[in-house]
Amino acid sequence: xxxxxxxxxxxxxxxxxxxxxxxxxxxxxxxxxxxxxxxxxxxxxxxxxxxxxxxxxxxxxxxxxxxxxxxxxxxxxxxxxxxxxxxxxxxxxxxxxxxxxxxxxxxxxxxxxxxxxxxxxxxxxxxxxxxxxxxxxxxxxxxxxxxxxxxxxxxxxxxxxxxxxxxxxxxxxxxxxxxxxxxxxxxxxxxxxxxxxxxxxxxxxxxxx
Amino acid sequence: xxxxxxxxxxxxxxxxxxxxxxxxxxxxxxxxxxxxxxxxxxxxxxxxxxxxxxxxxxxxxxxxxxxxxxxxxxxxxxxxxxxxxxxxxxxxxxxxxxxxxxxxxxxxxxxxxxxxxxxxxxxxxxxxxxxxxxxxxxxxxxxxxxxxxxxxxxxxxxxxxxxxxxxxxxxxxxxxxxxxxxxxxxxxxxxxxxxxxxxxxxxxxxxxxxxxxxxxxxxxxxxxxxxxxxxxxxxxxxxxxxxxxxxxxxxxxxxxxxxxxxxxxxxxxxxxxxxxxxxxxxxxxxxxxxxxxxxxxx
Ligand SMILES: Cc1cc2nc3c(=O)[nH]c(=O)nc-3n(C[C@H](O)[C@H](O)[C@H](O)COP(=O)(O)OP(=O)(O)OC[C@H]3O[C@@H](n4cnc5c(N)ncnc54)[C@H](O)[C@@H]3O)c2cc1C
Ligand code: FES
Ligand code: FES
Numbered sequence: 001x002x003x004x005x006x007x008x009x010x011x012x013x014x015x016x017x018x019x020x021x022x023x024x025x026x027x028x029x030x031x032x033x034x035x036x037x038x039x040x041x042x043x044x045x046x047x048x049x050x051x052x053x054x055x056x057x058x059x060x061x062x063x064x065x066x067x068x069x070x071x072x073x074x075x076x077x078x079x080x081x082x083x084x085x086x087x088x089x090x091x092x093x094x095x096x097x098x099x100x101x102x103x104x105x106x107x108x109x110x111x112x113x114x115x116x117x118x119x120x121x122x123x124x125x126x127x128x129x130x131x132x133x134x135x136x137x138x139x140x141x142x143x144x145x146x147x148x149x150x151x152x153x154x155x156x157x158x159x160x161x162x163x164x165x166x167x168x169x170x171x172x173x174x175x176x177x178x179x180x181x182x183x184x185x186x187x188x189x190x191x192x193x194x195x196x197x198x199x200x201x202x203x204x205x206x207x208x209x
Numbered sequence: 210x211x212x213x214x215x216x217x218x219x220x221x222x223x224x225x226x227x228x229x230x231x232x233x234x235x236x237x238x239x240x241x242x243x244x245x246x247x248x249x250x251x252x253x254x255x256x257x258x259x260x261x262x263x264x265x266x267x268x269x270x271x272x273x274x275x276x277x278x279x280x281x282x283x284x285x286x287x288x289x290x291x292x293x294x295x296x297x298x299x300x301x302x303x304x305x306x307x308x309x310x311x312x313x314x315x316x317x318x319x320x321x322x323x324x325x326x327x328x329x330x331x332x333x334x335x336x337x338x339x340x341x342x343x344x345x346x347x348x349x350x351x352x353x354x355x356x357x358x359x360x361x362x363x364x365x366x367x368x369x370x371x372x373x374x375x376x377x378x379x380x381x382x383x384x385x386x387x388x389x390x391x392x393x394x395x396x397x398x399x400x401x402x403x404x405x406x407x408x409x410x411x412x413x414x415x416x417x418x419x420x421x422x423x424x425x426x427x428x429x430x431x432x433x434x435x436x437x438x439x440x441x442x443x444x445x446x447x448x449x450x451x452x453x454x455x456x457x458x459x460x461x462x463x464x465x466x467x468x469x470x471x472x473x474x475x476x477x478x479x480x481x482x483x484x485x486x487x488x489x490x491x492x493x494x495x496x497x498x499x500x501x502x503x504x505x506x507x
Contacts, residue, residue, distance in 0.1 A: 048218055048219075048220045049218065049219045049220070049221070051216035051217060051218050051260075070216065071217055071218065071219040071262075072216065072217050072252065074249070074253075093253045094249065094250045094253045094254065095246060095249060095250060095313075095316070095317060096413060098314065098316065101316060104319075107290070107316075107319045108315050108316045108319060109316050109319060109320060110316045110317075110320075112249070112253070113245060113246060113249040113250075113316075113320065114245065114249070114320070115219070115245065115249075117219060117221075118219075118221075118245070118264060118266065161315065161316070164315070165315070179411070179412070180315060182314050182315070182411060182412025182413065183313065183314020183315050183316050183317065183412055183413060184314075
């Protein structure tokens with residue numbers, strides 16, 4: 001099979017970068033053995049983080065937070081334990097139930113399945129940032145009025161998944177709403193109310209927000 | 210509750226050459242970390258073998274898609290969400306889009322990557338049967354250079370791959386099935402495509418059986434056919450003997466379909482596990498073949 005060029009990035013062909021690998025290694029703040037690996041000539045690009053705490057910056061609900069976390073800390077733990085944003089819940093802690101759903105750059109993401117350190121440079125939206133203090137976002141209002149919760153533990157996750165979906169698909173059918181929220185589980189079995197709430201919220205959000 | 214968590218190091222290079230150099234210096238020490246949807250499950254279960262992770266998400270060369278007359282080439286970091294949105298893939302490689310749409314949930318599709326699905330090497334993964342049907346090729350990259358391998362030859366056994374410890378999967382190449390005219394779709398050349406994932410529910414379920422098939426029909430005859438399955442053997446499998454038999458058949462009679470189903474049973478080796486039984490999987494695989502062939506002649 002023929003060898004082909006990499007998609008060139010700033011004109012760097014594979015051949016070119018293979019030639020330069022010996023010379024142009026850049027390394028930044030490094031620790032442990034990795035420091036020796038990425039020897040010298042620092043341009044602060046490659047940070048080996050950990051195993052100890054590292055300073056990170058997160059953008060959450062429009063605010064900038066500086067904190068120190070170990071690289072193994074998930075975004076969910078950082079939000080809940082460090083930033084006191086406990087709206088995103090921890091249930092399965094492994095990407096199965098959706099209670100921890102937040103928006104990352106406008107897309108639904110499981111906060112339990114993303115490292116906090118890897119969430120840097122992205123806009124994170126949690127349920128706390130959905131509407132100004134004391135107000136209900138139309139999606140939350142639709143959940144209330146359609147009896148879309150019983151214990152309510154799953155609700156923040158559903159609301160955020162719903163927000164991510166409606167932002168891109170303002171006119172869903174019930175079947176589409178069902179599929180869009182397939183990654184969120186409710187032990188109280190409020191799915192019928194949730195589906196009604198999604199359609200209601202879509203209607204409420206027409207023309208704004 | 211979270212199990213014991215080993216401490217770990219994470220490096221996030223932005224230059225491909227740096228990532229490859231690190232892998233070359235300490236091969237096997239640094240585990241690539243893509244979308245993390247498989248790795249985070251292991252992390253949270255306290256089952257991660259590695260303690261050092263090479264975050265490849267910022268490597269631009271591993272993102273993006275490229276089209277030429279002959280191929281569509283996808284970066285290994287292409288997410289399921291990106292796959293589903295891509296117009297050329299929708300038109301020419303619909304099975305891959307179908308697979309992406311039934312993988313996990315929306316949140317998993319936003320983060321999970323094709324490269325991760327391949328390298329995780331689960332026999333129950335959902336995109337590999339589609340990749341097998343489309344004769345995909347993989348570009349493997351290391352500081353030593355690049356090589357292309359046929360995906361059909363990539364999985365060597367359960368969780369065994371033709372992937373050296375210093376290599377990354379860089380790109381996935383899908384050969385286009387005919388000279389591409391604008392607006393070309395394989396359907397207009399008689400291609401009929403079929404994908405079915407059988408699991409306990411439609412979201413977040415791991416397949417009990419996953420079937421991908423494409424048949425090119427000409428005057429009620431099979432001119433070409435490709436069949437691949439997941440969850441029925443230690444690796445995903447392309448069923449060459451079944452294909453060969455069907456290509457040689459004059460007409461798809463009920464007897465021919467039955468014979469094909471028997472041959473298929475010989476090409477797979479399902480097991481009993483907590484998700485299903487070998488017997489069920491074999492039977493369902495045969496039924497899906499029947500459904501595929503039935504829908505192709507209709
Ligand atoms: C709730 C849930 C549901 C899921 N449902 C499905 C499903 O329905 N069907 C399905 O098939 N899968 C499913 N998965 C599994 C997973 O989402 C996919 O396998 C996904 O494609 C993995 O990609 P990733 O980028 O997240 O991989 P990661 O977790 O980052 O990596 C997985 C493995 O691949 C290696 N790797 C990743 N990229 C590369 C590369 N470019 N080169 C070399 N090695 C690499 C990593 O080192 C690691 O060993 C599910 C997972 C979860 C958590
Ligand atoms: S806690 Fe994140 S998906 Fe369950
Ligand atoms: S309302 Fe109780 S889990 Fe959903």
